[in-house]
Amino acid sequence: MTEPAAVTNPGPRPDDPLSPLGQKPRPAGARDRLRAASGRLRGGDLGLLPVLAGLVVIWVVMQILDPLFLSSANLTNLALESVPVGVIALGVVCVLLVGQIDLSVGSISGLGAAVLAVLFVDRGLPAWLAVAVALALAGLIGWLYAQVHNRIGVPSFVITLGGLLGFLGVQLWILGPKGSINLPFDSGLVTFAQLHFLPPWLAYTLVAAGAVVLYATGAARASERRRAGLAAASRRLLAGRSLALLAGLGAAVWYLNRDRGVGWMFVFFLALVLALHYVLSRTAFGKSMYAVGGNLEAARRAGVNVKAVLTTAFVLCATLACVGGVLSAARLAAANQSSGGGDVNLNAIAAAVIGGTSLFGGRGTAFAALLGVLVIQSISSGLTLLNLDSAYRFMVTGGVLLLAVSLDAVARRSRVSHGRA
Amino acid sequence: MPADSPPSPHEGPGGPLLSLRGISKSFGAVAALTDVDLDVAAGRVVALVGDNGAGKSTLVKILSGVHRPDAGTIGFGAETVAITSPATAQRLGIATVFQDLALCENLNVVENLFLGRELRGLRLDEVGMEVRSRALLGELSAKIPSVRVPVAALSGGQRQTVAIARTLLGDPKVIILDEPTAALGVAQTAEVLNLIERLRERGLGVLMVSHNMADVRAVADTVAVLRLGRNNGVLDAAGTTASQLVAAITGAADNVVSRRAGRDRATADGTESAYGAGAAQQGEAS
Numbered sequence: 043m044t045e046p047a048a049v050t051n052p053g054p055r056p057d058d059p060l061s062p063l064g065q066k067p068r069p070a071g072a073r074d075r076l077r078a079a080s081g082r083l084r085g086g087d088l089g090l091l092p093v094l095a096g097l098v099v100i101w102v103v104m105q106i107l108d109p110l111f112l113s114s115a116n117l118t119n120l121a122l123e124s125v126p127v128g129v130i131a132l133g134v135v136c137v138l139l140v141g142q143i144d145l146s147v148g149s150i151s152g153l154g155a156a157v158l159a160v161l162f163v164d165r166g167l168p169a170w171l172a173v174a175v176a177l178a179l180a181g182l183i184g185w186l187y188a189q190v191h192n193r194i195g196v197p198s199f200v201i202t203l204g205g206l207l208g209f210l211g212v213q214l215w216i217l218g219p220k221g222s223i224n225l226p227f228d229s230g231l232v233t234f235a236q237l238h239f240l241p242p243w244l245a246y247t248l249v250a251a252g253a254v255v256l257y258a259t260g261a262a263r264a265s266e267r268r269r270a271g272l273a274a275a276s277r278r279l280l281a282g283r284s285l286a287l288l289a290g291l292g293a294a295v296w297y298l299n300r301d302r303g304v305g306w307m308f309v310f311f312l313a314l315v316l317a318l319h320y321v322l323s324r325t326a327f328g329k330s331m332y333a334v335g336g337n338l339e340a341a342r343r344a345g346v347n348v349k350a351v352l353t354t355a356f357v358l359c360a361t362l363a364c365v366g367g368v369l370s371a372a373r374l375a376a377a378n379q380s381s382g383g384g385d386v387n388l389n390a391i392a393a394a395v396i397g398g399t400s401l402f403g404g405r406g407t408a409f410a411a412l413l414g415v416l417v418i419q420s421i422s423s424g425l426t427l428l429n430l431d432s433a434y435r436f437m438v439t440g441g442v443l444l445l446a447v448s449l450d451a452v453a454r455r456s457r458v459s460h461g462r463a
Numbered sequence: 464m465p466a467d468s469p470p471s472p473h474e475g476p477g478g479p480l481l482s483l484r485g486i487s488k489s490f491g492a493v494a495a496l497t498d499v500d501l502d503v504a505a506g507r508v509v510a511l512v513g514d515n516g517a518g519k520s521t522l523v524k525i526l527s528g529v530h531r532p533d534a535g536t537i538g539f540g541a542e543t544v545a546i547t548s549p550a551t552a553q554r555l556g557i558a559t560v561f562q563d564l565a566l567c568e569n570l571n572v573v574e575n576l577f578l579g580r581e582l583r584g585l586r587l588d589e590v591g592m593e594v595r596s597r598a599l600l601g602e603l604s605a606k607i608p609s610v611r612v613p614v615a616a617l618s619g620g621q622r623q624t625v626a627i628a629r630t631l632l633g634d635p636k637v638i639i640l641d642e643p644t645a646a647l648g649v650a651q652t653a654e655v656l657n658l659i660e661r662l663r664e665r666g667l668g669v670l671m672v673s674h675n676m677a678d679v680r681a682v683a684d685t686v687a688v689l690r691l692g693r694n695n696g697v698l699d700a701a702g703t704t705a706s707q708l709v710a711a712i713t714g715a716a717d718n719v720v721s722r723r724a725g726r727d728r729a730t731a732d733g734t735e736s737a738y739g740a741g742a743a744q745q746g747e748a749s
């Protein structure tokens with residue numbers, strides 16, 4: 043009689059080469075990081091690299107075509123111009139992460155602008171209340187999408203395609219026959235979007251504070267990891283990272299300050315990006331968003347409340363779309379029938395995808411929205427400087443979007459073949 | 464506990480922890496389970512065996528809240544419970560390793576282990592989670608390059624180890640393993656069997672689905688047989704021969720397994736079968 047499995051415990055051997063879990067962790071230096079990064083790249087985990095490279099290429103090409111492109115004045119403008127679509131793209135990142143899509147962000151942003159204008163201008167409500175009502179309405183729309191998706195199981199692209207048309211209709215209906223409402227130029231909203239820039243000392247202080255916080259949190263984490271016996275980033279690496287941020291942002295602020303400087307609206311956008319980044323990378327909810335986008339059934343079986351996660355993503359997306367719409371109305375000092383129309387919808391989705399958010403779900407970061415929208419807006423701004431009209435803008439943006447989506451698909455294939463799907 | 468629920472015939476040291484009565488489940492026209500009873504007592508290991516498609520995984524999914532039963536009651540401890548969702552099962556203390564593992568390939572090992580029960584929700588305790596993960600995987604002799612790699616980069620066996628490690632987090636009362644050793648190497652299989660024995664000593668109830676008769680006989684106290692979605696007997700692991708088991712699983716004493724084993728023995732002329740420990744045992748016993 044064969045004895046079934048002579049059960050002995052060999053135990054983890056620290057000298058076992060196949061058992062690196064038993065190894066004593068070394069501090070991860072810059073070289074290790076670089077090696078890990080290049081491995082990730084070859085494995086199809088492209089991260090933010092393609093979009094950064096794309097941005098550099100676009101800026102160089104545009105600068106060659108028109109020497110005004112990289113001027114302080116144009117970049118100041120570019121930064122402000124990117125905010126409304128960027129905020130919408132931030133919401134698109136949320137729905138894409140959970141493996142869904144919202145094709146109606148443009149209509150929702152237009153509706154938000156219209157609601158704001160009607161309540162604020164026609165009804166005389168205080169601005170904050172008008173904004174709050176618009177945001178609540180948008181949140182409700184996102185919640186409705188989620189209910190239809192969760193309860194009836196309609197794919198989100200169909201639901202939101204319906205919303206695209208339906209809420210455009212509501213927007214036109216709310217605006218009424220005159221079709222356009224101007225916001226007073228002296229209202230806080232408009233001055234926030236058009237005229238308020240950080241005083242230089244504050245901009246520099248914020249940059250310095252950012253660098254200090256980056257170093258402090260990094261060092262705190264590293265020492266906590268070291269205390270626990272885990273591999274941690276070296277002090278030098280952390281300091282280098284912080285200094286790079288300080289130098290990069292410092293130079294950017296200096297350059298923008300040669301013109302009007304850094305707009306408050308752009309700072310607001312950056313704050314939103316950082317807040318979403320924190321939620322996605324440091325909270326349980328963020329992890330559950332990635333999990334739902336990666337493998338919905340596995341997330342469900344792990345006890346994640348999948349419906350709640352999907353609902354939150356839809357609500358976040360619609361609300362951010364409305365914020366984008368409000369900012370865009372403030373920038374234009376008007377809400378009209380074409381608010382949120384035209385290329386807003388596709389630009390926002392394209393920005394998220396160009397920034398590296400996967401259409402297949404479960405991959406992407408908040409920074410995708412920031413970098414993606416800078417790409418889109420740079421193209422748009424450059425072509426406008428060259429006096430090329432929207433015909434060219436649409437074609438070029440379409441081409442870049444196609445490129446980004448192809449890159450996403452190729453990266454996914456490469457991940458599959460490298461076992462990192 | 465409702466008075467009408469019959470007493471469990473297999474009370475272990477801690478009484479029946481989990482008792483299923485009359486569980487039925489159909490998928491459209493396919494009756495996956497019909498009127499199935501099952502008991503898992505604290506401190507006992509119950510093996511659930513049966514042919515492919517017998518309904519084992521369906522039963523596991525009902526216990527873990529993935530499927531709702533069409534009929535029947537589930538008793539947990541002293542009360543009747545409705546396991547309506549995986550979260551309910553988790554709250555009750557039922558932890559499951561699924562046959563398809565149910566891991567998120569885009570998340571790394573730590574994130575997968577702690578998915579749905581992260582330490583500190585608003586500012587993840589990443590260090591705490593990583594330390595705990597490494598300890599847990601070390602306990603299972605896991606051969607995993609790094610806990611920071613996405614699960615997509617792991618082999619089938621490594622993933623299975625991660626899925627098993629996940630059940631040990633929290634404070635489960637019942638652990639359900641659906642073919643936990645199917646993809647594991649020799650050392651890891653031994654480790655999992657050791658683990659199951661340790662879990663039993665700690666007073667947990669263990670339900671293990673397996674096709675490996677050697678594993679079943681190594682750790683199980685009782686063996687529950689499913690055949691075509693119905694109960695086909697509960698056997699005492701110690702007092703049952705392999706051929707009795709095979710007969711219960713296939714529904715016939717004369718079956719391909721025993722015939723093949725007999726043929727092997729004839730050709731090998733009494734020497735041990737080359738077809739693996741399971742077949743050899745069955746040959747010896749028949």
Ligand SMILES: Nc1ncnc2c1ncn2[C@@H]1O[C@H](COP(=O)(O)OP(=O)(O)OP(=O)(O)O)[C@@H](O)[C@H]1O
Pocket residue numbers: 490493494495513514515516517518519520521522562
């Ligand atoms: N989601 C489903 N939809 C439809 N039919 C299903 C589903 N899940 C299982 N079945 C059917 O139920 C029956 C039992 O399946 P189950 O997965 O429980 O078998 P099993 O005993 O685990 O088999 P194996 O040993 O192959 O894992 C099979 O006939 C299967 O086709």
Ligand SMILES: [Mg+2]
Pocket residue numbers: 519520521562641
């Ligand atoms: Mg099965």
